[in-house]
Amino acid sequence: MLKIGKDETKCSGCRICELVCALKNTGECNPKKSFIKITANFPEPGYHIKMKGCKLCGECLKYCPTKALFIKEGEGEKIETAVVLKKESSLPGYGGKILRVDLSTGEIKTEDLEPEFARNYLGGRGFAAKLLYDLVKKGTDPLGPENKVIMAAGPLSGALVLANSKTTFASKSPLTGGYGDSNVGGHLAAEMKYAGYDAVVIGGKAEKPSYLFIDGDKVEIRDAEKYWGKGSMEAEKMLKSDLGKEFQIAVIGPAGENQVYFACISHDFGRQAGRTGIGAVLGSKNLKAVAIRGDKPVILADQKAMVRKTKETLEWCMKQPDLETWQKYGTPSVTVWANEIGALPYKNFQSEHMEDVSGLKETVMREKIVVHDKACMLCPMACGKYSHSKKEGKYDVLVEGPEYETIALCGSNCGFNDIQDVAYNNYLCDELGIDTISAGGVIAFAIECFEKSIITKEDTEGRELKFGDVETFEYLARKIAKKQGVGKVLADGVRLASQRFGKGSQDFAIHVKGLEWSGYGSRNALAMLLSYLTCDVGGHHNRSWAITSDIEMGRELLKGKPERVIFLQHARPMFDMLGACRLLWVELKLKLDYYTEMLKVVTDLDYTLEDIYKISERVWNLTRAFSIREIEGFGRAYDTPPARFLKEAVPSGPTKGKKLSMRKINKLLNKYYKLRGWTKSGIPTKKKLKELELEFVIPDLFPGKK
Amino acid sequence: MIKVELFFVPKNIVGREEIFLPAKNLKELLNKLVRDYPELKEVLFKKGRKREVSDHLIIMVDGLSARKLKTPLKNGATVIIFSVISGG
Incomplete structure (x- = not known):
């Protein structure tokens, strides 16, 4: 036996x-x-x-x-595989319902997922973008009750497909004023599907602190007084303790409650939908958390094929020499490499190289602080690292991370070369509920303002602000989360803070469209630069990560870069629509066709990659249209880099002496817009919108014209 | 002498991030690496056959991308070798 x-x-x-x-x-x-x-x-x-x-x-x-x-x-008992559950479903793979909650009126209703909607927008980011466009009226205050938060799962989530549980949160962003979204791994999207939902739409504003309780068909707006004011992880622990460990929780911290513009949403004790400030939108609605559980099966189009393909794929993954590297070190492997190629932000992007990066190495991190590997749902890679960071008399914390982006922004960009300190900074951001990328950008900006006497000890209660100083980081992070003193200004992000501070600080406010720039300096990487400038949500790397393309194609060459960026902007968001993680794609060499095959066996949607890229392009144009509708003058004027990158050459490292020129940027943008079928101002043409079946957008983009 | 900097999978296999080796061109350098670390063969070469550099690999010689095995190496050159990643 x-x-x-x-x-x-x-x-x-x-x-x-x-x-x-x-x-x-x-x-x-x-x-x-x-x-x-x-x-x-x-x-x-x-x-x-x-x-x-x-x-x-x-x-x-x-x-x-x-x-x-x-x-x-012994050996396993030979038992027959159970008969596949047969249940009629017009939309296999999908939960089949959209849940709509109005926190002002308390109204809760569900509607059927329309097959045409599913076919045209696939799921996840696609669903979120379309629902947001339709349900948020032009001119809505991002922190007003009329704004919506959309939480959406993809068609692959909940099925037996590896690394399949990405949840997209979307809203009108308080940080940028335009379209905002961010996604998080963990187990949330799968649980949404087991509860029977493909999307949850949250609108209105609760009278008092509340949380949304979802246990399959039982949905309630519940009192959250006891959780309000608690840190993200503390509140998650309390909710799990009160409701049961099967509940998956999305929760905000004090910064979200206080509507800090870059507040995040946390899940699974240390994962975040970090970007664009959607935590603040939940805070404005008095919504501390969403707790969700379900026990419905996902109905599959071809269950046997799904099991067979996943088994084969898992065997493939386990054989890849790359697996061990990513399992052991995760994204922190990138840190030293980014430094060596001259892309690691240092001291508010004053440089893109740090002289000594030895304290941030992935090997040092593994040895000093990592205590356990942590996977998202159905992921064999387990790139998440759970860490214990302790310094006698200073701190003693458990935290998931730090990931590369946190090391870059809350580490080198704030002048740190000690992974324990970075892990503590990470913990502070997570517990307070602020995005580590924006927080690292904002805090580095504040320290530089202090060094340049733009803010002084009068603004900081007599405290000196220093790079590489944990006390400085903690002081600013807490002030931001509470919106106290100088933190009240910084809580709005670097764009607005620099407008308030003036005195030339706009030049080193490192953002695009109001969203703080993430972890890759791009003064000598033009494809990566174009990715940042044209990213739909602002200064974010995830839609198109093109820095290795720069290395392969020639970093300063323009030729082929717009084409490459557009390809990536269609391919990578595909994962966000499907609800899958993209790390298995390149790192473990899964072919992109694998995802169309899995989509077919899960949902019966018989799409080619080109079909999916078309949907991705539709969503890309829709999110662009949302921001054009919401922001006066949005377009080319917003696809620009921080002045620092144009005025100041990199002072050290492999890209020493490099800075950007508007001549090159304009060439890149001209070609990019042309390839996209946009005007020279960066506005989608009517022809392009019609081609993408986005006719409903035309009156918003071209008001008064026929 | 050539300075070789390794990242991601090659680094994990070798267990070091930096190696110094004499080599006149890329072919000689990669062959010497495989000689010392046989597991690298599959990672460095297409289908492990030593004729072409793997599609899953990026090599930089003094800051510039290089894929041809006959790429000459000057004494004192820095060669950066890393497996392709999709970024986080």
Whole structure:
């Protein structure tokens, strides 16, 4: 008889075993039916593996990517695979419902997901963008009750597809005034699907602190007085303790409650939908959290094919030499590399290289602070690192991370070369509920303002602001979250803060469209630069990460760069629509076709990659249109870099002496707009909008013209 | 002597981020790396056959991208080798 061994120290919490068990034994794609349960110990590191009613078939052992489950002795019992659950569904793979909640009136209703909507916008970011465009009226105050927060899952989420649980949050951004979205991994999107929802639309404003309780069809707006004022992780822990560990939580911290413009949404003890300030929108609605759970199965178009393909894909992933690197170190592997190629931000992007980066190395991080690997739903890579950072008499914290972006912005960009300090900065941002990228940008900006006497000790309660100083970081982070003193100005982000401070500080306010620039200096990387300038939400790297293209194509060459950026801006957001993580694509060499194959077996949508890129282009133009509608003069004037990158050459490192020129930028933008079918001002033409079936946008972009 | 800086997968296999080796061109350099670290063969070359550089690899010679095996290396050159990533 089979004896199953368990090594909980190796479990990364990916829960592949749960879903495989349910599929084998009950025929349902539904982890609640599993005989094995993985529960997190957070905030303490690690996971519990519990088995109840196990038939000892050993199926889970075949899939466990970390060998936390293994054969102690014997062989698995030969049992028949359960009959596939047959249930009629006009939209297999989808939850089938959109939940709409009005916090002002208390009205809660569901509507059916329209097949045409699903076909045209796929899910995740696509659903969020279209719902937001339709439901938010022109001129809406981002922090007013009329603004909406859309939470959307993709068609692959909840199915047995590797790394499949990305949730998109979208809203009119308080930070940029335009379209904003951000996505988070973890387990949330899958749970939305098990609850039966593809999207949740949250509008209005609750009278008092509240949270949204969703347990399948049971939806309630509940009192959140006891959670209000608590840190993100503390509140998540309390909610899990009160409701049960099966609930997946999205929660804001004090910064969200206080409507800091770059407040984030946290989930799974340390993952964030960080960018564009949607945490502030939830705060403005008096909504502390969304707690969601469900026990419905995801109905698949071809369940057997899905299981077979996923098994093959997992075997492929496990054979890749790249897996170990990413499992062991995660995105912090990028830090030293970024420094060596001259892209690592240093002291508010004064430089793109740091003389000594030894204290931020991924190997140092692994050795000094990492205590456990942490996976998102169904991910064999487990690139998330759970860390314990402790300095006697200073701090002693558990935190997920830091990821590369946090190391770059809350580390080198704020003058740190000590991974323990960076992990503490990371913890502060997470618990207070501010985006680490924007926070690192804002704090570095404030320190430089202090060095240049633009702000003085009169503004800082007599305190000196210094780069590389944990006390400075903590002081500013807390002041920002509470909107006190100088923090009240900084809480609006670098664009508005620099307008308030004046005295030339606009030149070193590092942002695009009001969103703080993320972790890749681009004064000598023109494809990466173009990616930042044209990113729909502002200074963000994730839509098109093109810096290796720069290296391959020649960093200062223009030729081919706009084409490359547009390709990436269609391919990468595809993942955000499907609800999948893109790290398995390049890092583990999964072909992009794999995702169309999985879409077919999960949903029966028979799309080619070109079809999906077309949908991606539709969404790209729609989010651009949203910002054009909302912001006077939006277009080319907003696709510009910070003045620092034009005026100041990089002072050191491999890109020493490099700065940008408007001549080159204009050439890049001219070509980019032409290829996109946009005017020279960066506005989509009517022809392009019609081609993309976005006719409904035309009256908003061309008012009064026929 | 050539300074070789390794990142991501090659670095993890070699266990070091920096190696110094004599080599006249890229072919010689990569072959010497495979000689010392056989596991690298699959990572450095297309289908592990030593004829072409892997599509999954980027090599920079003194800051410029290089894919041709006959690329000459000057004494004192810096060669950066890394596996392709999609960025975070």
